[in-house]
Amino acid sequence: MINRRQFLNGLAALGGSYVLTGCGGGGSDLGADGSAVVKAMSKTAAAASANGTTVPSATSIIDYQGSVWTLTGGSVYKDGVKAGNNYNVALMLWFGGGVYHQGTGGQFYGWNGSTWIACNDPRLGGTSADGTTIPSASYIIDKAGAVWTVVNGVIYRNNKTVGNTYNVTLLLWYGGKIWHRGTGSQFYVLSDVSTSWLPCADPRIVTAATAGTFxxxxxxxxxxxxxxxxxxxxxxxxxxxxxxxxxxxxxxxxxxxxxxxxxxxxxxxxxxxxxxxxxxxxxxxxxxxxxxxNRGKACAAAVAxxxxxxxxxxxxxxxxxxxxxxxxxxxxxxxxxxxxxxxxxxPVMRGVMRGMIDGVKSVxxxxxxxxxxxxxxxxxxxxxxxxxxxxxxxxxxxxxxxxxxxxxxxxxxxxxxxxxxxxxxxxxxxxxxxxxxxxxxxxxxxxxxxxxxxxxxxxxxxxxxxxxxxxxxxxxxxxxxxxxxxxxxxxxxxxxxxxxxxxxxxxxxxxxxxxxxx
Known part of the structure; x- marks a missing residue:
């Protein structure tokens, strides 16, 4: 899923190319400083819909180029022409200079000038601050742009359950990882496997190393x-x-x-x-x-x-x-x-590691x-x-x-x-x-x-x-x-x-x- 920053960067690049195309090969009304273009852009920008406008409740959205976006029969139209492949649209949104829509299943999509790209609701913001918890936040956004929520003690990522979780009392975003705690006070962290939770301690606990060997x-x-x-x-x-x-x-x-x-x-x-x-x-x-x-144990015992x-x-x-x-x-x-x-x-690597530890400890x-x-x-x-x-x-x-x-x-x-x-x-x-x-x-x-x-x-x-x-x-x-x-x-x-x-x-x-x- 593309994140909002990536999407808006693409949109900004597209917007720039649109303006340059609109300027064309120049004309008698184009001053050396481009003042006519600046004035035209200012007029269309001023006429644009307010940031955060949605359809419904509004009947249309006007973007910075003056294009009119409407929602008819569950499809999004730009200046009366259907904008790409879209259907079952429940909501259209103008936010941060971009046009978005949400399907009946809840997924958001952003328009990049030629097609719709899956994304989060842009109103949610970017990656959550380190240390964000549910509660008190209502959601967490990780670095990949996934939205995490907790409903009735069960963890959801992008509205889908993640492994077998229940009685979750705390969801934590910390150190670039997702952690949770259950009613039994045990913490778990999401492992390399996308649905596997591994037992651990609370990662926020401050632990100081013994001085003298740093x-x-x-x-x-x-x-x-x-x-x-x-x-x-x-x-x-x-x-x-x-x-x-x-x-x-x-x-x-x-x-x-x-x-x-x-x-x-x-x-x-x-x-x-x-x-x-x-x-x-x-x-x-x-x-x-x-x-x-046996080889690891013999070697380590001799060294110790x-x-x-x-x-x-x-x-x-x-x-x-x-x-x-x-x-x-x-x-x-x-x-x-x-x-x-x-x-x-x-097993060979595991065996030699176990052998070395046991060899040292035997001495x-x-x-x-x-x-x-x-x-x-x-x-x-x-x-x-x-x-x-x-x-x-x-x-x-x-x-x-x-x-x-x-x-x-x-x-x-x-x-x-x-x-x-x-x-x-x-x-x-x-x-x-x-x-x-x-x-x-x-x-x-x-x-x-x-x-x-x-x-x-x-x-x-x-x-x-x-x-x-x-x-x-x-x-x-x-x-x-x-x-x-x-x-x-x-x-x-x-x-x-x-x-x-x-x-x-x-x-x-x-x-x-x-x-x-x-």
Missing amino acids: FGINGHYDYRYTPAQVVSIMKSTGCSTYRVGCTDDPVQLNAVAKLAQAFQSAGLTLFVLINQGIYDNNRVLLANESVAY TALAPYGVTMYECGNELTRENDIILDSTNAGTKAVDFSNTNW QPAAKCGINFCVADIGAADALWDGMQPDGSGGYPKVRWDLTTWHNYEVYGDIFNIGTDGAGPGFDLPTYCKARYGVPFLITEWNTGPESTQAYRATYISTQFANYFKARKTKNVQSVMYYVLDSGDATYGLMVDGVALTQPYGAFTGFIASNPDV
Whole structure:
């Protein structure tokens, strides 16, 4: 359905072309400044019907070009000629410079100069203000232009029921999503499936993250920096959290264990990515969910056993697994729908995730385990959380994590208003996750693209830091970890071989110095 702004923009463009056509090739009465045309337009505009005029009760409508619109026998006529294909018209409306009609079924249509386009009643206005509720409002308009109402405790979208709802006491428009509450006080949010309501908390509840780990950065186990040098860099930048990945490979694990020992002494936080994937050493997809679970558990248990003595208590179980080619069906999809993912290979990913969490907990029951997502992967997150397959079938093992972790590169969009498949109406992803999963939210990788100039990157760092920092006190954003300390060149890092890249490094350290994480 086209929204009112789109329709009126089209109407304005059409109106402009109409006037130009009317001006034609010029004549003796057309002054150099077009004053005759302006006068003519002023006369017709002055003669136009009052904004909001309807037929009935009026007998006709006059538009800005002086055309007369009438309603006869249930059809709309313009200057005595039937205007396009229309019938069973109950109401004609002149509003905001446009002509509309409403059929007996209640649907409104707007005239674009040649045909009628379905739309909302333009008198309703545009998208509702964030936080609008029914009651006290009588309706809500979402970003797609759909009109939501509640009648006798049942939710309607464009006059059609949405899933199975009853005893609804509150309908809420918040963070780009529709939520409702029943008489039992339980909140629900509309999922990626247009008729599926998922249980959640009230999204308006303000939740502040624990202070002390907000400013973070990524590194690698095979850096040429010594653990002592990494600690020194962390202190000079003002960062508190360092994300580094490894598997149970002895070379990787020994390197990270040395970092953990140095970080423990320095009072810094090491956030360890357990980088086990869905493939074996020959890049062959693990055979099934059981095999994947056992491999994930063995790897994570080994990592936790080696690092627990050095105070590591936070682990990320897998890196961008939802974006593997064998999992995401089309990498250009945002991941808001469960059907974006492979139903066949889904159990392997679920198994390795469950295995890693259980492996860590078998060694450190109180440790915090995160599961990682990208772009707008709430379709994947919801399915894992609720034990669902991408095909909608349920009853499978649930993946329950202690930390929701996300990657938010510039190309993915604004995480607080992230779109659907790169285009659709945006929504506030951290707010959604806070309400759905009820655990802290961490952005474990963020940056602009490698093609960006150093000046652009510096501006981006300052802007994003400000957006993220504000959210830590309301949306439970516990940490944001810039990617990366040193990329070996000027594409992503803050430094190369210990030498700072002046502009991004200055923006990064300057923001931290001016905004204490308290």
